[in-house]
Amino acid sequence: MRRGRGWIVGAALLVLAACTPVEAPDRAGAATMPPTLFVAAKRGNSLAKVDLATGRQVLRVPSCANPHELATSPDGRHVALACYGGWSVDIFRTDSLEKVVSITVGRNARPHGIVWHPGGTIYVTTEARQSIFRIEHPLSEKPALTEFATAQQGSHMIVVAPDESVAWTTDLGSRTVTRIDLVTRRAPLSVTVGEEPEGISLSPDGETLWVSARGSNQAFALDPHKMEVRETVATGRFPLRIAIRPQGDVAITSDLQDGTLSVIDTATAKVIRTIVVSSPAEAETRFQVTILWSADGSRIYVAETGSDTVAEVDYATGKVLRRLPGGAGGDGMAILP
Structure with a gap:
């Protein structure tokens, strides 16, 4: 009789497990869910998730004031949001967008750029404090x-x-790029790079730092250790951001005033293609900002803050495949493959 009851309970548990479509850990311990894009809407003060399989927004929740950059946790279970209108880093579950943690980094700190390192630590810039914060065990x-x-x-x-030994920031007001030693705490090293450097991306091997300077319509390749400029590249107008493809072969700049993406061969430091996302007339109202690669490097996501959309671009053909909902002033983005 006991054996029969155990069999019934075991069978019931198997049925429940088979019928539950929630995220579950894969072999590496990471959460699995459909390919998902997260978008922070800075005018709408909200955070949304978009199912990339259908192109539909599946959930939107209120956020802090003027939310900006986003970063997903290494296991894919959480997304961290920099609250640029205040002083906190807020962390949400990726499945339900339930806020689980709000970490204060100093009153009116204006946190903006954010990285959730594979090692589990969060790094965030705090503009008003002229600093960055390392947040361990977030x-x-x-x-x-x-x-x-x-x-x-x-x-x-x-x-x-x-290896988390160094961080680098772009400093719009000072026209500099700064190297911060996270181990020895030596004085930071800052160098002038173009006019209004904003975009920044590190090569996969950590040996080249790419920076876009929106005020001088240029991108720069720097030696990240010596902080010396190796190459200077002319781009489209107002290259707000720069992002290196996961494969490391190219970097793209988001040329806000042209509505284009400049594709730079990282080996030769030459622009090899220009991808048209919007016409010059459309660019004035779409106002493209943040750019993001898919994990496999086949898609580029371009946040269009003015039109509340995100353009999905096929890298191989350069065609805009569709425009996804971004929310009011959608800016910061993060992706789960």
Whole structure:
């Protein structure tokens, strides 16, 4: 009789498991779900998730004031949001968009650029404090915060070395790029790079730092250790952001005033293609900003803040495949493959 009851309970559990379509850990411990895009809407003060299989927005929740950059956790279960209108980093579940943690980094700190490192630590710029914060154990009851000064105005975007020994920021107000030593705490090293450097991306091997300077219509390849400019590349007008393809072969700039993407061969530091996302007339109203690659490098996502859309671009053909809902002033983006 006991054996029969055990068989019934076991069978019931198997049926329940088979009928539950929620995210589950894969062999690497990461959450699995349909390919998903997350978008922070800075005018709408909201966070949304878009199912990339259907192109539909499946969920939208209120966020903090003026949300900007996003980063997903290494296991895919959470997404971190920089609250540019205030002083916190807010963390949401990727399945339900339930907010689970709000980490204060200093009153009116204006956090903006954010990285969730594969090692589990979050790094975020705090413009008003002219610094960055390292947030260790961000999902614990007591996250450990360490502040590193940049001593530069408008420290806006950030990248972090694979071994977490160094971080780099673009500093709009000071017209500089800054190297921050996260281990020895030596004084930061800042160098002038173009006019209004904003976009920043690190090559997959960590040996080249790419920066786009929106005020001078240029991209720069820097030695990330010596902080010396190796190459200077003319791009389209107002290259707000720069992003390296996961394969490392090209970098693209988001040329806001032209409505285009400049494709730069990282080996030769030459523009090899120009992808048209909008006509010059459309560019004035679409106002393209953040750019993001899909994990396999086949798609480019372009946040169009003015039209509240996200353009999905096929990299191989350069064609805009569709426009996805971005919310009011959709800007920051993150993706789960």
